[in-house]
Amino acid sequence: MKYVLMFVETQEFAQELEAMGELEREAAYAAVGKWFADHADKITHQAHLAPVHTATTVRLDQGDPVVTDGPFVEGKEVVSGFAEVEVADLDEALRMARGWPACPIVEIRPVR
Amino acid sequence: MSGGTEASRDALARVVREHAGRLAASLVPLLGDFAAAEDLVQDAVETALRRWPADGIPERPDAWLFTVARRRGLDVLRRESNHRAKLACLRPPEPGPHDDRLRLIFTCCHPALSPEARIALTLRVVCGLSTAQIAAAFVVPEATVAQRITRAKRKIGEAGIPYRMPGEEELSERLDGVLAVVYLLFNEGYLSSTPERTQARDLVDDAEWLAALLVNLMPREPEAAGLLALVRLHRARAAARFDRAGRLVLLADQDRSLWDRPAIAEATALLMRAARAHHRPGPYQVQAAIVACHAEAESFEATDWAQILVLYDLLLRLAPSPVTRLHRAVALRHVRGPEAALAELAGLALERYALFHATRAELLRALGRHDEARRSDERALALTANPAQQALLVERLDWPS
Numbered sequence: 001m002k003y004v005l006m007f008v009e010t011q012e013f014a015q016e017l018e019a020m021g022e023l024e025r026e027a028a029y030a031a032v033g034k035w036f037a038d039h040a041d042k043i044t045h046q047a048h049l050a051p052v053h054t055a056t057t058v059r060l061d062q063g064d065p066v067v068t069d070g071p072f073v074e075g076k077e078v079v080s081g082f083a084e085v086e087v088a089d090l091d092e093a094l095r096m097a098r099g100w101p102a103c104p105i106v107e108i109r110p111v112r
Numbered sequence: 113m114s115g116g117t118e119a120s121r122d123a124l125a126r127v128v129r130e131h132a133g134r135l136a137a138s139l140v141p142l143l144g145d146f147a148a149a150e151d152l153v154q155d156a157v158e159t160a161l162r163r164w165p166a167d168g169i170p171e172r173p174d175a176w177l178f179t180v181a182r183r184r185g186l187d188v189l190r191r192e193s194n195h196r197a198k199l200a201c202l203r204p205p206e207p208g209p210h211d212d213r214l215r216l217i218f219t220c221c222h223p224a225l226s227p228e229a230r231i232a233l234t235l236r237v238v239c240g241l242s243t244a245q246i247a248a249a250f251v252v253p254e255a256t257v258a259q260r261i262t263r264a265k266r267k268i269g270e271a272g273i274p275y276r277m278p279g280e281e282e283l284s285e286r287l288d289g290v291l292a293v294v295y296l297l298f299n300e301g302y303l304s305s306t307p308e309r310t311q312a313r314d315l316v317d318d319a320e321w322l323a324a325l326l327v328n329l330m331p332r333e334p335e336a337a338g339l340l341a342l343v344r345l346h347r348a349r350a351a352a353r354f355d356r357a358g359r360l361v362l363l364a365d366q367d368r369s370l371w372d373r374p375a376i377a378e379a380t381a382l383l384m385r386a387a388r389a390h391h392r393p394g395p396y397q398v399q400a401a402i403v404a405c406h407a408e409a410e411s412f413e414a415t416d417w418a419q420i421l422v423l424y425d426l427l428l429r430l431a432p433s434p435v436t437r438l439h440r441a442v443a444l445r446h447v448r449g450p451e452a453a454l455a456e457l458a459g460l461a462l463e464r465y466a467l468f469h470a471t472r473a474e475l476l477r478a479l480g481r482h483d484e485a486r487r488s489d490e491r492a493l494a495l496t497a498n499p500a501q502q503a504l505l506v507e508r509l510d511w512p513s
Contacts, residue, residue, distance in 0.1 A: 001272040003272075088274070089272045089273070089274035090222075090224055090271050090272045090273050090274065091273075091274050091278065091279075091282070093272075094224070095282075110270060110271050110272055
């Protein structure tokens with residue numbers, strides 16, 4: 001089955017990352033790189049999104065399309081990237097998510 | 113209703129429970145469709161509940177349920193030729209020891225399902241309860257339970273929750289999840305049981321049955337045995353929990369001659385066997401050991417509180433929780449006095465928990481601080497919805513200070 005793993009950042013996590021020294025941050029990025037390498041055979045697509053201040057939202061449910069600055073929900077948790085994976089079942093996707101070394105929340109959704 | 117009808121109702125529930133899960137366990141992998149297989153089993157169960165009271169329980173209930181489910185499947189799955197073909201070549205069940213229900217249990221208790229859904233699904237799929245029986249046991253509308261189950265089954269299919277045992281590396285965590293469902297079921301049944309509610313399904317009985325099934329299917333897991341011992345130790349003392357007027361009786365005031373001593377000895381022996389064979393203590397084994405300490409005491413005064421305190425310390429190391437610290441404080445009171453126990457309660461974040469305030473009230477009363485005790489009892493009363501607990505607190509508030 002195909003799933004998308006959505007990586008969700010929290011404010012605390014962003015601040016922690018911000019506060020890291022050069023070496024520490026490099027180690028954090030290396031852990032993420034290793035995760036992608038370890039699961040390379042299952043990952044069919046991946047994307048890391050630019051920070052949330054770059055987001056623009058278009059709303060189509062209010063007559064004319066309305067364009068606004070910012071993400072679709074203003075909140076402390078924002079999607080920062082995703083990976084599409086091809087695995088046997090939810091348990092395998094869960095195993096991958098459990099080992100995710102970066103941001104503190106991962107949402108898993110099957111792809112139709 | 114006559115006693116005979118009562119007895120046959122219980123017998124019926126037992127027979128259905130013994131066979132419904134097995135039938136589901138054989139149909140799910142065959143059809144490769146959890147929801148479709150479960151629908152067929154539920155249909156057969158409901159037919160049995162309608163027909164058996166009048167026709168009598170058939171000699172081979174498993175074969176009977178199988179035949180009804182198969183016939184129904186061939187009928188309703190007309191368009192799904194794939195499923196029909198599989199059903200058509202299915203053989204009736206062989207009586208025998210083969211038991212495939214573990215996969216069923218682990219799927220029903222999957223962490224990707226909501227806790228309410230896990231309980232409802234386990235009762236329906238593993239224990240063979242009808243939706244109406246589950247609704248009655250939890251005092252919620254039948255439509256709520258039906259929706260919960262439908263959603264859970266859809267999620268199993270659409271989210272790809274697998275129908276298999278968890279891998280070695282996940283097994284211990286997933287088993288904890290399964291045991292938690294059984295424990296919640298037990299608690300729900302135990303705490304909501306009152307003498308007036310005897311007409312409702314006895315969830316404690318289902319919890320014991322599930323725990324025993326797990327012990328049977330996973331003989332190398334001492335926590336399953338610990339949970340079974342815990343349930344049995346509570347049940348062995350059930351006769352003393354209420355007085356003739358249906359009021360809850362506290363442990364200190366219970367008539368211990370009503371306790372089932374042989375059952376207590378048997379449950380304690382089960383616990384000891386599991387502990388000695390595996391040397392892997394866990395929260396259920398320790399909780400059962402604490403209850404065994406209480407159950408083995410000849411009188412409330414003879415309770416070995418020092419031993420109970422040691423066990424609570426162990427339990428806190430294995431599974432730290434404010435509720436456990438509250439219970440530990442009660443043991444501490446009997447070892448070192450109410451002052452020490454009250455100090456223990458100080459830092460606990462249990463403001464919304466009725467038992468916290470009731471315990472606090474008791475300690476304050478023991479220290480002669482009656483006004484504060486009264487206020488704590490009032491808070492406890494405001495926080496509990498359980499009629500038996502309410503009655504006890506009201507009675508206490510009526511005491512002259």
